Amino acid sequence: MDLDDILKLAETRPPSSLELARARRVARAVQSQYDLSIAEGYDIISDTDVVDPLTTEIDEATRIARSAQLAKLGTITWSCGTGDSDAFARLVWSDEMAMIWGHPPGTLRLTPRILADLVHPADVDFVRDVVRRAWERRSPEEVAFRVIQPGGSVRHLHCHIEILTAAGKQTGIIATAEDATAFELARQERSRLSTRSRMLCADLAALDTATGLPTRSYLIDEIDKARRTSGGALVVVATEPTTRLPDAITDENHDQLTGEVAGLLRTMVGDEVVCGLVGPGLWAVLVAPEEEEHASDPGILAARIVDTFRRHLFSVQHRTVRLNTSAGLVHFASDATATGFDLLIDGEHAARDARHNGLPVSVLDQPVTDADRVDRCRARVRQAVSANRFALYAQPIVDLGLNEVTRHEILLRVRSDAGEPMAPWAFLEMAERVGEILTVDKWVIDHALELIGRGAQTSHYQVNISGKSLADPGLLTYVTEAIRRHKVNPECLTFEITETTLIENRNGALAFATGIRQIGCQLALDDFGTGYGALVHLKILPVDLVKIDGVFIVNLCRSPADQAVVSTLVKLCHTLGIRVAAEYVQDEETLTLLKSCGVDFAQGYQIGRPEPIAANAKRQVRTIELELQLPPQHTALG
Amino acid sequence: MIRVEGTAARMPGPADTEAAAACRKAEHDREFAAFVEDSYHTVEQILLARCRDREVVQDALNDAYLHGRVQWPKIRSYAKPVGWLIITARNKIRKEQQRRQREAAVAPEDLPPAPNGGVADSWEAEELLRSWLHQLPSRHAEVFEMERAGFTNHEIARVLGLAESSIRSYKLAAKRRLRELAQEAGYDSRRRPGGSRGSR
Incomplete structure (x- = not known):
């Protein structure tokens, strides 16, 4: 069956009896209304022409213009002269048309040139082409364009162009137009809204990929909300494998173990309770007072979690693992001054106390005072630095133009109490909050440069510095001194400024940035696109490289919004003379897409995982354990 | 009509002209x-x-x-x-x-969906056709429907207020677009008899 069959089938339909009845009903209603008007002596006012439209002899242009006028449409007629010449003689527009173009009727004597001047300059050639095509092909055309009114305002017009004929000969052109501005604006708005809804992304940051539970920042926000409203209790559970995990353990195994713990925690506390991973081996559960099941005694819940975790046999690589577990419980009132972040730290400290004292749960009836908390955090950071409880890893970065690894980022790992290297984010955030990040940054700079100086220096190294540390006026001297001391070629160093939100002293940051580039190092901005005021940094800081935050990269292939951000950011940076790197590249597809966007560098599991840095240095084969046994060097300089 | 006759009957004088008017x-x-x-x-x-x-x-x-x-x-x-x-x-x-x-x-995209499923009778054919016509520019759709109702080009031009030279183009354009829409909906005799969603 095709269109012709459907047309034929539709053709065969005589009006149904129902439709005939309706026609008769209309006829009767009309008739009785008419009769009534006669009987009661009033006139039905008819505002329509009473001429036979099909037979009246009338010039075609006039006929079309009249019918357009009835429909409140404007017309422009451009007719040939009466003679045989092809030249166009007369160009006129209707009053309605003059008003659409913003001119009082009858005030403008039209010529083709004047008319062209009234059309928007960007559209005029196109309109001219369409008119010419209509004339040459002798067929109607449709065109939408903009006109500029005398006051300068722009209107959108929709125009039908038709060819006038008389006795088979082309005699002119008539354009019928209406002001389609409202229609055009509505169309643009519709298309904008549909783009917006297509581009709008769910907040991926709210859920952690490994655990399926809320992320640390989501939890901190929730705790913060609770301490401002209802008050409640916070349980922080610290877990650590009782035996050392095998060296061959992969990140997937780690994620799998974490996922298993998350699942167990979720089944114990129920779906309603906010809980999640807040640090490596650190879990938090927020118990709100309206929580029926646990609110009466959060202590019982904490004890139950510890007990269950201690008994449970987790499996990693077909081996069973037990978790050494302890918990801290903090009660807080509805007017607590401690922030969500502070409460989390208190809970973590309580959990450490519990482990230290051999108890399952340690309880704080109220948050610790601010001074005590800060003191304890500072002590922890200083202790970690002085005891060298850190390890340095290097992750390869590929130059997408050369398609080979030309750089490495030096990454920090913090060792847990059992000596396991852990992701440092929770530790670094704490150090930043209590103003101890400079100590950590100096440790990293000193040790990283020492390792680089001992190696072949064949690669280019990127070292992280917190935005907060830049406020320290001594940092530049410290870095310069370390470069000289470890005999590092400054040209193979890039300093990445992380947490640009925390640049608190703009002059200090600028002084460091300028100074560091004067000695030959390069400057990068890390996690670009997620902080505040980030674009202004591109303008004022002498940045050589921008690393696009991973949230724009992880889902790049499936998200048109991310693609728009990345490709536009690349264009912007290249215009400003800045190179661009992408982190969190996890598959080949993303890599290909990044190349096509013009991104200069890529980093991520697809290219290579972070490895202990000693394996990276070519001349000396040293393990990271050896490195850690070295006494802290030259700290006096800091 | 009975009323008219009654009135006429009661009027004796100018009854002739009145009767004629009635x-x-x-x-x-x-x-x-x-x-x-x-x-x-x-x-x-x-x-x-x-x-x-x-x-x-x-x-x-x-x-x-x-x-x-x-x-x-x-x-x-x-x-x-x-x-x-x-x-x-x-x-x-x-x-x-x-x-x-x-x-x-x-918005054109907010149009009610075309009835799908087979076309069993002339009424369904008519409805299907109309749903496609609504996706055409209104000039094309009107010209097409008037042609189907048996009007000549001259008559169509005069009723719709169009140039006579345009009618042929509008008809062709309408037919072309309708054929595309029919093919999109699976009514295409060239692909296989009956079409993918063809008649029952």
């Missing part, structure tokens, strides 16, 4: 009733090609026929009174649409 009116009434019954379906079809709202079309038709009845003594002599009626009804619809600003409010 007689003429009765004839006009009959003619008009036949005209409505004959043309209603066609005109409705043509108007629906432009306006999706059946209620608006029916109101416009009622109004146009009423004016038609008032002017019937003149219109009856036209070669094709239905042409005048279409023009009148179209103007009424246009006024109504301008009042409601309808065209700006309804």
Whole structure:
């Protein structure tokens, strides 16, 4: 069956009896209304022409213009002269048309040139082409364009162009137009809204990929909300494998173990309770007072979690693992001054106390005072630095133009109490909050440069510095001194400024940035696109490289919004003379897409995982354990 | 009509002229009733090609026929009174649409979905065709429907207020687009008989 069959089938339909009845009903209603008007002596006012439209002899242009006028449409007629010449003689527009173009009727004597001047300059050639095509092909055309009114305002017009004929000969052109501005604006708005809804992304940051539970920042926000409203209790559970995990353990195994713990925690506390991973081996559960099941005694819940975790046999690589577990419980009132972040730290400290004292749960009836908390955090950071409880890893970065690894980022790992290297984010955030990040940054700079100086220096190294540390006026001297001391070629160093939100002293940051580039190092901005005021940094800081935050990269292939951000950011940076790197590249597809966007560098599991840095240095084969046994060097300089 | 005869019977004086007038009116009434019954379906079809709202079309038709009845003594002599009626009804619809600003409010993508499934009878064929016509520019759809109703190019141009030279192009364009829409919906004899969603 095709269109012709459907047309034929539709053709065969005589009006149904129902439709005939309706026609008769209309006829009767009309008739009785008419009769009534006669009987009661009033006139039905008819505002329509009473001429036979099909037979009246009338010039075609006039006929079309009249019918357009009835429909409140404007017309422009451009007719040939009466003679045989092809030249166009007369160009006129209707009053309605003059008003659409913003001119009082009858005030403008039209010529083709004047008319062209009234059309928007960007559209005029196109309109001219369409008119010419209509004339040459002798067929109607449709065109939408903009006109500029005398006051300068722009209107959108929709125009039908038709060819006038008389006795088979082309005699002119008539354009019928209406002001389609409202229609055009509505169309643009519709298309904008549909783009917006297509581009709008769910907040991926709210859920952690490994655990399926809320992320640390989501939890901190929730705790913060609770301490401002209802008050409640916070349980922080610290877990650590009782035996050392095998060296061959992969990140997937780690994620799998974490996922298993998350699942167990979720089944114990129920779906309603906010809980999640807040640090490596650190879990938090927020118990709100309206929580029926646990609110009466959060202590019982904490004890139950510890007990269950201690008994449970987790499996990693077909081996069973037990978790050494302890918990801290903090009660807080509805007017607590401690922030969500502070409460989390208190809970973590309580959990450490519990482990230290051999108890399952340690309880704080109220948050610790601010001074005590800060003191304890500072002590922890200083202790970690002085005891060298850190390890340095290097992750390869590929130059997408050369398609080979030309750089490495030096990454920090913090060792847990059992000596396991852990992701440092929770530790670094704490150090930043209590103003101890400079100590950590100096440790990293000193040790990283020492390792680089001992190696072949064949690669280019990127070292992280917190935005907060830049406020320290001594940092530049410290870095310069370390470069000289470890005999590092400054040209193979890039300093990445992380947490640009925390640049608190703009002059200090600028002084460091300028100074560091004067000695030959390069400057990068890390996690670009997620902080505040980030674009202004591109303008004022002498940045050589921008690393696009991973949230724009992880889902790049499936998200048109991310693609728009990345490709536009690349264009912007290249215009400003800045190179661009992408982190969190996890598959080949993303890599290909990044190349096509013009991104200069890529980093991520697809290219290579972070490895202990000693394996990276070519001349000396040293393990990271050896490195850690070295006494802290030259700290006096800091 | 009985009322008319009664009135005429009671009037003795100018009864002749009165009777003649009544007689003429009765004839006009009959003619008009036949005209409505004959043309209603066609005109409705043509108007629906432009306006999706059946209620608006029916109101416009009622109004146009009423004016038609008032002017019937003149219109009856036209070669094709239905042409005048279409023009009148179209103007009424246009006024109504301008009042409601309808065209700006309804996006083409918000159109009700075309009925799918097989086309079993002529009514379904008609509905399917109309859903496709609503996706055409209104000039194309109207020209197409008038051609189907048997109007000549000359008549179509005059009723719709178009240039005569345009009609052929509009018809072709309408036919081409309809064929595309039919193929998109799976009605395509070239692919396989019956089409992918063909008739039952």
